[in-house]
Amino acid sequence: MAYYLGIDSSTQGMKGLVIDPAAGTIVRSVAVNFTADLPQYRCPDGVLAHADPLVKHADPLLWLAALDLLLARLQASGLEMGKIAVIGGDGQQHGSVYLNGRFEDALARLAPAASLAEQLAPALARPTSPIWMDSSTSKACRELDARFGARLQADTGSPAIERFTGPQIRTYAENEPERYAQTARVHLVSSFLCSVLIGNDAPIDTGDGAGMNLLNLRTLDWDAEIASFTAPGLLRKLPKVGGGVAGGLHSYFAKYGLRPGLPVAVWTGDNPASLVGTGAWGAGVAVVSLGTSDTFFAALKDFHTDPEGCGHVFGNPAGGFMSLACFKNGSLARDRVRREAGAEWAFFDTAAFERTPPGNGGRLALPWFEPEITPPVLTPGLRANFDFAAAAPDVRIRAVVEAQALALRCHALWIGAFDVLRVTGGASKSPGIRQTLADVFQARVESIAVADSAALGAALLAARADGVPLAEMTARFSPVTAVCEPRPAQAAVYERLLPDVRRLEKAAPAG
């Protein structure tokens, strides 16, 4: 009968999901949208305006205001707040919050009469927080690469990447040395909000910590050598690495009807939380999330890294490790091709799917309208191995859907074999896309009806911290709604096309 609350602090908003594992139900779902609900923080879609398009920061006070508002909305929804037994959470990965020496004292003294933002504003050493969309730290990345070479990826799970927290901290320490000197603590979005809930300094978990280029995944602790090169005295400014329960809820939150002292689980990153929420925390199941961008993630049997440096390794909150690869040109790109072909998606599932053969006669097209992350390609533009503009709409659409699926498979080879692909996101509704994925991967494709996989994962992790087995909850909360079997007869067609898509990735954009 106990309830568990999962809070997902994502880029554009904050969500709260309350589950009742005994009944197998989602009891409540509430949300705060940064653009619509908190316009006074001037972070539409969660980002502050900046003259340099590479700089993407947010106001950390926005996240505090969102937490107050979310809990107020949860209470106003009529939920029996006293039944919440444990709170869990996750944050957008890589974003960092810089606190001064007053932080711990300000946390301990939180009083219900004033808001979190008012009370914690004086504890910020830096008024803004760089988030994962920032790509202004190339110089720091080059310096880290020059100093550590292959060791950086071999030990932290990823090469130096602009949005990762280490390069962000190095850039900040170099550009704003006075503020950096006043920074007593650097938190991630996840550990910052967890600290606020417990009124104390919270640990960073290995799921989110691995997105920093600072955590040694062999020792599961900060890498002292990398930290001291990243910025002076950084090791002292980082919280502990840890998991399980972070502490008891601060009495400030009694104003929302929450029981002071209730356990708060250590927060994780949104992708590790989604791994749990999609029920893919065990080996053999990969998740393909077909959203604005496409992401591909899976639990890893053992710690190993992508030889091409495109995929990342993070801690898996259920134990062990997970992989993550992000494909920037996902649904927006697919949709542009569909629009320009003057077709509806249904067209692909009917006419295009029937009129064109699997393999499309070898015609492939990568719709890289934006610079791509996997593989890293800075020059945008569609790549095709045929005259794309002159081709019929059905050929164009199949060329794009198959090239994207083949690219996913190429960049997933290092992870290992999968029996099952779980698909989520808007485009996963297309039977044509699902069948293509099943045939390209020669794996069963399962659709799951999970709307907010990160918030659900956070709630499941909260329940697990109270002793509820994850396996039991996965079957109830992440059920499979449709299955698409691979057609063995198509295996050879796609196997032959793998080198072709590799070649296409290296080609110059058309036109």
Ligand code: XUL
């Ligand atoms: C992962 C990444 C994003 C953020 C925001 O590396 O940058 O997925 O976690 O969702």
